[in-house]
Amino acid sequence: MVFQTAFQNVPGSTMAAKVTKVRCPQCGGEALWGPENKYRPFCSERCKLIDLGAWASETYRVPVQEETAEPSADFSTSGKPPLSK
Ligand SMILES: [Zn+2]
Structure with missing residues (x-):
């Protein structure tokens, strides 16, 4: 088993304000x-x-997902449970 100790090798890494840049x-x-x-x-x-703006006017399209929210089985209309005496 090999332990990678990359994190420990960072010099003076006490929450250094690291600026990350990405490409716009x-x-x-x-x-x-x-x-x-x-x-x-x-x-x-x-x-x-x-x-x-591109989203609104152009090719991007988000498919609308219709959620068929079916209510769980409704027992109140399908008869009463048998009463036990
Ligand atoms: Zn930009």
Whole structure:
């Protein structure tokens, strides 16, 4: 058995504010991935709005899933349970 101790080898890793950057799916630029970026995975509000616009007007389509919520068997209308004496 081999133990990977990668996490222990990180120097000075006491909750270091690590900035993760992802690629903005809209413009391809760098987008900050963190709680301070509320538009993630987009880089900015603009890119997010553009993408939302694409959703609303273009090819993206979310199939509406109809939930057939059948109520569980209704015994109240199917007769009374036999009374035991
Ligand atoms: Zn962008």
